[in-house]
Amino acid sequence: HVTVADLFSHRSGLPDHAGYLLEYLGFYRAYVLSHLRYEPLTPFRASYAYTNFGLTAAAQAVADEKGVSWEKLAADTLYKPAGMNSTSSRFEDYAKAADRAWGHVKTADGDWKAEFVRDP
DSSP: OOEEEEEHHTOOOOOOOTTTHHHTTOOOOOOOOTTTTTTSOOOOOSOOOHHHHHHHHHHHHHHHHTTSOHHHIIIIITTTTTTTTTOOOHHHHHHHHHOOOOEEETTTSSSSEESOOOOO
16 A cells, blocks of 8 residues: 555656646646556556655645645645745636746747646
């Protein structure tokens, strides 16, 4: 069984950057996590593969154990104690922010463009 420590140390067997493209294409956390439940591609705890969704899965497991949403748990235990009053893990808050950022890539001509823009 995978542990929170396995997920935070990137040794769960999830493939490198698992779930990123699905999220960029607009799929929500629950959908992406449900598609990471299949048999790992590498031996369990034997290899390292970076993935934010391993951290997401660990965070969701802790929130489920506490009986609250990840958004509320993050706000109550991370953001508020740190004085981060404008920070949120809710996509809805992000979508309505006027100054939100998107990931950009450098094009062949040297310009920058948003690679995946999620339409709220």
